Amino acid sequence: MDEQPVVAILAGGAATRMGRDKARVVLGDKALIDHVRDAATAAGLPVLVVGPDGIPDLRPPHSGPLAGIEAALIQTGGPVVAVAVDQPWVLPQTIGGLASMQGDAAVPRDGRLQVTCALYRPACLTTIKHVLDEGPASVTRALDEMGVVEVEPTSWQAWGEDGRSWFSVDAPQDLTVGTERFGLPGTGTMKP
Numbered sequence: 001m002d003e004q005p006v007v008a009i010l011a012g013g014a015a016t017r018m019g020r021d022k023a024r025v026v027l028g029d030k031a032l033i034d035h036v037r038d039a040a041t042a043a044g045l046p047v048l049v050v051g052p053d054g055i056p057d058l059r060p061p062h063s064g065p066l067a068g069i070e071a072a073l074i075q076t077g078g079p080v081v082a083v084a085v086d087q088p089w090v091l092p093q094t095i096g097g098l099a100s101m102q103g104d105a106a107v108p109r110d111g112r113l114q115v116t117c118a119l120y121r122p123a124c125l126t127t128i129k130h131v132l133d134e135g136p137a138s139v140t141r142a143l144d145e146m147g148v149v150e151v152e153p154t155s156w157q158a159w160g161e162d163g164r165s166w167f168s169v170d171a172p173q174d175l176t177v178g179t180e181r182f183g184l185p186g187t188g189t190m191k192p
Contacts, residue, residue, distance in 0.1 A: 003079060005099045007040035008072035009033060010065050010116060011051030011085035022086045023053060027175055028184040035088035035185040042092035045081065045099060048072055059132060065116050066137045070128045073120060084116035088185040089164035089178060097159040103149035108156050113148075114166040115139040123147075 011023045023033040040047045050068040059067040072080045098119045107118040131142040164182045
């Protein structure tokens with residue numbers, strides 16, 4: 001049986017559009033990182049933070065999410081469900097659904113591949129290292145070179161997902177847009 005995945009919260013970004021550390025941005029009564037951590041805990045999976053408040057990337061600062069995925073895979077030695085720190089509406093059932101997927105990588109498709117809310121297994125590591133070494137360090141480029149299972153909407157909708165899990169808070173106004181669309185994280189209800 002496959003090893004239980006660890007949820008790797010990717011928190012090493014530069015946050016240039018936000019203007020401050022996204023992990024510490026408060027939404028409702030919690031920091032964004034705590035919303036993601038709570039969803040992982042509710043899914044019954046252990047959590048690892050990759051970034052300044054956890055394990056460091058092995059690449060120069062702000063090398064992107066692929067560097068965070070690399071660090072998490074090396075640290076755990078097993079599969080990881082990567083979730084960006086700026087995705088506070090991530091649902092526990094989506095984390096659990098991804099954790100149960102097969103393939104070297106399992107990535108939801110919602111118009112495009114949602115690479116920072118996806119499952120990655122150690123088999124991806126050779127390709128990830130190669131892409132990081134050769135540049136540009138794009139997750140999509142790495143996925144093009146490995147065996148990826150694309151999780152289509154019919155599959156992720158069966159988990160109760162509506163796209164909120166990969167809604168990213170990139171700039172301050174995204175806090176308002178996300179709250180208007182999905183309510184506060186953890187409420188489990190979508191606003192009309």
